[in-house]
């Protein structure tokens with residue numbers, strides 16, 4: 125489809141819809157196929173719905189998760205109908221697992237999907253078509269959508285090691301992800317500055333490792349403050365979050381970043397983990413890359429990592445565990461006799477291989493478990509600097525630094541990969557160069573437009589395409605202490621990454637996205653989501669008042 129024509133056609137139908145008072149379909153991520161028409165559907169005061177019988181009550185559960193939002197936007201009460209209903213959900217087994225069809229016509233709304241996830245995404249699209257808080261039953265434009273995602277992995281990573289935001293905020297983040305059809309929550313739970321997950325066999329990980337002597341982290345000219353800062357998730361909390369995410373078709377992927385970024389763990393168990401247990405170790409008060417890494421040549425440290433994995437597996441009942449692997453200085457290994465001896469034993473002169481040998485032992489530990497407990501491993505792309513042949517070849521490389529090149533190298537080695545380029549997908553970085561922007565990383569070049577315009581898989585040879593699992597936005601929290609600031613930086617850039625993950629590249633266009641995102645501001649406001657105001661400089665209603673704006 126020609127984009128310019130589509131944009132003009134969309135603008136024309138939008139004008140028509142505005143004239144009729146019908147809400148248009150400013151859906152994000154843009155559906156893979158959508159046509160709008162001049163007619164519309166008005167919700168009756170009591171809207172009937174009909175749900176298919178499907179694997180117990182799984183479709184009913186999906187409907188229940190979103191029915192409150194839909195009833196509110198429709199300005200109508202939703203009641204179960206018997207024969208012909210205003211909203212009908214029907215199973216179409218021929219569709220893909222996340223695909224859906226959504227047809228709005230003057231006679232009602234019909235949704236088809238093969239799986240509960242498809243119904244969920246159809247209802248999220250419908251919800252985005254509805255006004256916020258209409259005074260009377262809403263009218264929406266007629267539309268026919270057939271939709272399915274470009275990538276299977278559409279992720280968001282939250283670092284709660286540096287700062288922890290708490291269960292309610294994590295649920296809010298999951299709601300934001302769900303609205304934009306993201307399906308992997310990568311939970312970065314351990315850092316030099318804090319260990320945030322209860323491990324029953326090693327209670328000091330949280331008794332000691334979850335507390336530090338500063339709230340703000342020191343960095344360059346900034347000294348750490350002296351405010352005690354503390355927090356972690358119990359295993360019950362984790363189960364609650366995993367269940368909340370599951371209801372929104374989001375798999376939670378835990379990251380235990382080892383053997384680097386482990387100063388908090390080393391401070392908790394120096395006798396097991398430290399390369400130099402004779403020295404003092406504390407949970408780190410600074411930003412950056414600590415040299416206080418685990419001693420991978422100590423069998424007790426390897427055993428501890430295995431024990432931690434044993435507690436992770438039942439908490440996260442999905443295919444993947446992320447073991448980190450980024451920014452692991454080898455300085456202390458190079459000064460440690462046991463590490464030197466182990467390097468000689470494995471026949472390498474590359475200290476990075478000590479890290480890969482450590483992972484090899486952990487992978488073997490997992491492989492020796494019953495099938496149901498098997499997990500595939502994800503690593504940051506620095507792992508490519510070692511001999512990856514010693515690791516299971518079903519691992520995945522998460523490409524962040526020099527991401528395109530690293531992902532290509534992973535694919536050429538036969539490994540799967542996920543694109544999470546530091547620039548521009550680290551959406552904790554400043555989103556605007558204005559001097560009034562709050563302090564965070566970067567110079568403000570990761571604008572909404574820059575994030576949107578990243579092209580995943582640019583120039584990737586066709587024969588390697590199936591190695592690319594998808595895309596992910598990352599959020600590092602060195603500077604980010606409050607939930608408000610987290611949301612401010614996340615939104616709406618999360619929506620830009622979500623569109624890259626879902627919409628075919630040839631249909632992506634920033635000016636069209638920008639027009640659609642502007643209409644999402646009332647949704648954010650109604651849900652009490654904070655957001656960067658940069659993208660919303662013009663009122664959404666300008667579109668109807670000044671129609672020429674629509675065609676820009």
Ligand code: ACM
Pocket residue numbers: 450451504524
């Ligand atoms: C990373 O940004 N250190 C993965």
